[in-house]
Amino acid sequence: MSESNSWTDQWFNAQQQFVDSWTDMANASNTSSQKSQADLWAQSFEMWRKASGNQPQPDIQQAINKCVNMGHEYFAMAEQVSKAMSGGANPVDAINQWMEQLKQSLQQFSSLPGFDINGVNDFMKQWFAPNQSWQQMTAAFTPMNQAAWQIPGMNASVFNMGETIDPLGKVLEAPGVGYFREPQEKQQRGIQLAIEYHQANHAFNQAFLKVAMESIQGFQGRLLRLDSDKTPKSLRELYDLWVEISEEHYAEFAMSAEYQTLYGDMVNRLMTLKKHYAEITDDMLRAMNLPNTAEVDTMQLRLQQVRRENIVLHKEIDEIKEVLSTQDAPTIEADTMQQELQQLRQENTVLRKEIDNIKATLSKSANGAPAAVVTSAAAKVKSRPATRKKAPAKKTVSKTAVKKTAAKKKTAVSKASKGA
Amino acid sequence: MSDFQFRSGQEVVDEVVQFNQNLSKSVKNLLDADEISAGVTPREEVYAEDKLKLYRYQPSAGVVQNRTPTLIVYALVNRPYMTDIQENRSTIRGLLDSGQDVYLIDWGYPDRADKYLTLDDYINGYIDRCVDVLRKRHNVDKVNVLGICQGGVFSLCYTTLHQDKVKNLVTMVTPVDCKTPDNMLSHWVQQMDIDLIVDTMGNLPGEMLNWMYLNLKPFQLMGQKYVSMVDVISDEKNVKNFMRMEKWIFDSPDQAGEAFRQFIKDFYQQNKLVEGGLMIGEREVDLKNLKTPVLNIFAEQDHLVPPAASKILPKLIGSKDYTELSFPGGHIGIYVSGKAQATVTPAISEWLNERS
Numbered sequence: 191m192s193e194s195n196s197w198t199d200q201w202f203n204a205q206q207q208f209v210d211s212w213t214d215m216a217n218a219s220n221t222s223s224q225k226s227q228a229d230l231w232a233q234s235f236e237m238w239r240k241a242s243g244n245q246p247q248p249d250i251q252q253a254i255n256k257c258v259n260m261g262h263e264y265f266a267m268a269e270q271v272s273k274a275m276s277g278g279a280n281p282v283d284a285i286n287q288w289m290e291q292l293k294q295s296l297q298q299f300s301s302l303p304g305f306d307i308n309g310v311n312d313f314m315k316q317w318f319a320p321n322q323s324w325q326q327m328t329a330a331f332t333p334m335n336q337a338a339w340q341i342p343g344m345n346a347s348v349f350n351m352g353e354t355i356d357p358l359g360k361v362l363e364a365p366g367v368g369y370f371r372e373p374q375e376k377q378q379r380g381i382q383l384a385i386e387y388h389q390a391n392h393a394f395n396q397a398f399l400k401v402a403m404e405s406i407q408g409f410q411g412r413l414l415r416l417d418s419d420k421t422p423k424s425l426r427e428l429y430d431l432w433v434e435i436s437e438e439h440y441a442e443f444a445m446s447a448e449y450q451t452l453y454g455d456m457v458n459r460l461m462t463l464k465k466h467y468a469e470i471t472d473d474m475l476r477a478m479n480l481p482n483t484a485e486v487d488t489m490q491l492r493l494q495q496v497r498r499e500n501i502v503l504h505k506e507i508d509e510i511k512e513v514l515s516t517q518d519a520p521t522i523e524a525d526t527m528q529q530e531l532q533q534l535r536q537e538n539t540v541l542r543k544e545i546d547n548i549k550a551t552l553s554k555s556a557n558g559a560p561a562a563v564v565t566s567a568a569a570k571v572k573s574r575p576a577t578r579k580k581a582p583a584k585k586t587v588s589k590t591a592v593k594k595t596a597a598k599k600k601t602a603v604s605k606a607s608k609g610a
Numbered sequence: 611m612s613d614f615q616f617r618s619g620q621e622v623v624d625e626v627v628q629f630n631q632n633l634s635k636s637v638k639n640l641l642d643a644d645e646i647s648a649g650v651t652p653r654e655e656v657y658a659e660d661k662l663k664l665y666r667y668q669p670s671a672g673v674v675q676n677r678t679p680t681l682i683v684y685a686l687v688n689r690p691y692m693t694d695i696q697e698n699r700s701t702i703r704g705l706l707d708s709g710q711d712v713y714l715i716d717w718g719y720p721d722r723a724d725k726y727l728t729l730d731d732y733i734n735g736y737i738d739r740c741v742d743v744l745r746k747r748h749n750v751d752k753v754n755v756l757g758i759c760q761g762g763v764f765s766l767c768y769t770t771l772h773q774d775k776v777k778n779l780v781t782m783v784t785p786v787d788c789k790t791p792d793n794m795l796s797h798w799v800q801q802m803d804i805d806l807i808v809d810t811m812g813n814l815p816g817e818m819l820n821w822m823y824l825n826l827k828p829f830q831l832m833g834q835k836y837v838s839m840v841d842v843i844s845d846e847k848n849v850k851n852f853m854r855m856e857k858w859i860f861d862s863p864d865q866a867g868e869a870f871r872q873f874i875k876d877f878y879q880q881n882k883l884v885e886g887g888l889m890i891g892e893r894e895v896d897l898k899n900l901k902t903p904v905l906n907i908f909a910e911q912d913h914l915v916p917p918a919a920s921k922i923l924p925k926l927i928g929s930k931d932y933t934e935l936s937f938p939g940g941h942i943g944i945y946v947s948g949k950a951q952a953t954v955t956p957a958i959s960e961w962l963n964e965r966s
Contacts, residue, residue, distance in 0.1 A: 323821055
């Protein structure tokens with residue numbers, strides 16, 4: 191508890207300094223030499239965070255970071271507007287002065303080599319959040335891209351120099367020679383692809399810069415057109431209006447054919463670059479007799495195919511099991527066998543009757559002519575057990591098959607009767 | 611702007627100081643927050659396959675239950691606990707309380723071993739097997755299906771192909787026409803080489819999807835939200851609710867490569883649900899064959915799935931029992947807002963109960 195009080199005290203002391211600084215700044219007519227209040231706030235926060243010793247959950251840490259970043263940008267706006275107002279300007283002039291500062295800052299930024307977000311006015315950084323988050327995201331899954339970028343002489347600044355220089359001269363066009371010509375050409379191609387990606391990324395960033403500038407003009411224009419009851423009266427309202435207008439300008443840009451082309455090109459070139467380096471990595475792994483991505487992909491594809499077949503087979507087995515477990519199949523089989531047995535019994539009775547008739551005829555006459563009839567009838571009776579033996583083998587066949595078998599038997603019996 | 615009435619210098623300072631105090635409280639509340647849980651309603655796992663889990667939510671006591679169970683098919687691109695984000699903001703709780711027997715498919719987090727999963731595997735495979743589990747457990751021929759966003763697209767395809775197993779279909783914020791002029795996501799992907807992306811990446815990283823979602827409205831979602839948050843979470847009882855939402859927004863699973871390839875190409879680039887020619891496995895999905903009763907719900911301020919993308923559905927399906935519900939809110943508000951709890955969930959239940 192005492193520890194907690196200790197860092198809480200530190201925090202409130204820092205906050206008191208912050209409040210004092212703001213009050214001083216508001217009272218001062220010339221504030222140009224003062225240190226940024228937004229920076230002071232960020233520093234005091236960082237000091238407090240370290241003193242607290244708390245280790246928040248990753249999700250919470252992420253939220254805190256966003257809070258602090260936004261706080262920093264919001265304070266930057268507040269500071270810039272306040273400075274203009276403390277210089278004696280009326281609100282309209284103060285805000286216009288702020289807008290002009292933002293424009294100037296962007297113009298300066300656009301003339302700098304590369305696209306280092308740290309060079310942007312703190313408040314306008316929000317305009318480049320998409321670009322910044324893109325860099326962070328791609329860096330996470332394109333390590334080869336980063337590695338390629340470490341080549342001496344290569345940095346993002348070359349893309350601001352337009353066509354005046356060729357960053358790597360003719361090096362990338364030099365033909366590969368000798369035993370290692372293929373790896374050499376692949377490396378050259380990789381660097382070429384890295385340049386192409388960064389050019390696409392640069393074009394995307396430059397388009398954002400242009401739209402950001404337009405949004406400032408749009409903001410100034412909107413302020414002039416607003417009815418007096420809708421003009422912002424507080425910093426927060428001013429910020430919300432700025433967000434609304436920026437979002438409108440951004441949406442118009444994001445729905446344009448230009449954005450679609452720039453974004454598509456940037457994504458596609460990044461993927462081409464990454465794919466190329468993945469192939470180079472695969473070559474290296476193959477050379478070391480290690481499994482590579484292509485081989486793992488093949489195995490995964492085959493595995494998935496086997497899994498699909500497996501699922502189908504499992505389903506069929508389950509269906510068969512279900513049929514067997516319902517008692518339905520054995521009952522039908524038993525019924526069929528009973529029917530067959532009944533038919534055979536009836537047939538047997540007929541045959542016995544025929545035999546009795548023949549015997550009676552024979553006993554009346556000593557003539558051997560009817561003997562052929564006896565042989566024929568006996569042969570038919572002998573053939574039946576063989577047919578009956580097949581029945582058990584049909585236990586697992588479908589109901590339809592069982593019915594067909596029964597029908598066949600009936601026909602056979604009927605034919606036998608007729609023959610008799 | 612001649613009547614511009616802005617605060618005086620001292621008032622501006624006071625405003626900044628107040629903001630600073632709220633921000634300090636907010637950060638302190640965040641540091642003091644416990645671990646954030648996801649999903650609040652008790653549930654049991656009734657089936658699992660690969661990374662998929664099928665959950666049944668504990669029915670509400672003392673409520674007469676619909677005999678036909680309802681299967682919620684959520685999107686692959688986010689996590690399904692959005693439907694059960696907190697006690698008083700839970701679509702699932704609302705459905706249970708109004709008598710539905712609720713099941714939900716949790717797709718899990720695909721990894722590289724899942725990269726060859728296709729839409730056929732998801733729709734005719736996973737969903738079909740989950741439906742069979744419900745049919746068997748409840749001894750019914752047909753179940754209700756409730757598809758959400760991309761899960762709604764899957765549910766439309768599934769129902770069209772397996773009408774003998776679906777009694778009623780509910781689609782929520784479901785993109786059917788993926789090429790409406792106001793669809794920013796669709797606009798962005800038209801020149802993306804999806805084959806190249808999937809061939810290169812294997813699975814699509816969730817971070818890439820997140821980047822796209824956040825950049826639909828970057829000033830609101832990456833800036834203004836955190837400024838406004840200060841007003842909300844300076845009160846500690848709001849911290850957990852805020853963090854649950856924050857956790858959900860950034861919780862985007864990677865997408866199985868082959869399924870993603872087909873989804874973007876067939877739906878977003880070629881718009882096959884509208885234009886025709888959509889094949890799932892070896893069977894064509896022609897929505898004209900869909901005769902099942904359909905309740906189609908969309909959000910009027912949806913920036914991810916514009917209303918027009920959903921509203922085309924009755925023109926495409928063969929069902930004569932079609933109902934539409936328009937919600938005055940956004941893509942997320944339709945699950946979590948107080949208004950949604952009061953209107954959307956009861957409407958779904960009423961519609962389902964009438965057809966049971």
